[in-house]
Amino acid sequence: MSDLLRISRQDHVATVTLQRPDKHNAINLELFTALTDAGLQLAEDKSVRVIILQGDGPSFCAGIDLSVLHEAGENLTPEMMGPQEGSVANFFQRAAYVWREVPVPVICAMHGNVFGAGLQLALGADLRYASADCRLSVMEIKWGIIPDLALSKTLTRLVALDKAKELAWTGRVLTVDEAVSLGLVTAQSDDPGAAARETATLISRQSPSAIRAIKRLLEEAVELSVADALQLEAKLQLSLLGRPHQLEAVAANLQKRPPEFDD
DSSP states (O other): OOTTEEEEEETTEEEEEEOOGGGTTOBOHHHHHHHHHHHHHHHTOTTOOEEEEEESTTOSBOOBOHHHHHHHHHHOOHHHHSOOTTSSSOHHHHHHHHHHHSSSOEEEEEOSEEETHHHHHHHTSSEEEEOTTOEEEOOGGGGTOOOOSSHHHHHHHHSOHHHHHHHHHHOOOEEHHHHHHHTSSSEEOSSHHHHHHHHHHHHHTSOHHHHHHHHHHHHHHTTSOHHHHHHHHHHHHHHHTTSHHHHHHHHHHHTTSOOOOOO
């Protein structure tokens, strides 16, 4: 794992921390790779039930490191722009989209600047908590490029199409209040890291199988017909009923004790 990113684990919660504080955690090519590798690693760890994304220093992530615009132009290969193994996303997209692909909930704790690639990384999470000083922007237009880290699928699930166009065309900076009202931010918090940990703890105490099934259901159902979505509900429910996690959830509630789930 790169020195630009740290993973810690405690009580079934994994915390992924961007560590380029002097650069406001701007994403260079090394960090693109590290983010994807972290997601793939955690996706295989059955002990992990929730993931928190956060950043060291004054900002969560101020966007793409401008060195990428030069390095990618010199080193770009057809393989980097095509779907990566096991994914629909290309090399760059996967750093943000891998958090949609992991089977467990991902919570992003944001502060400071959340611009461009930083916002797209945050949109890859399932939940987003932001501090009052947070500033957000779809900023790629400033550099004459389009937002291409899966924003076409993540942003358009959260806001109306006309609003998504306005944000992408203007690159204007949003306050956290407007971001909350639009649905880009789940909630404002004086301490988004603490809010993320509190929610992660609540989730981690639920049935791991049910939590994973809920993420799969809600991620996939929006792309399905009504009939297919209802069939997916039934399929996932049948995969839970009578299994150890579901039986333990029932027993713990009846016995008024905390449940104990195996990984």
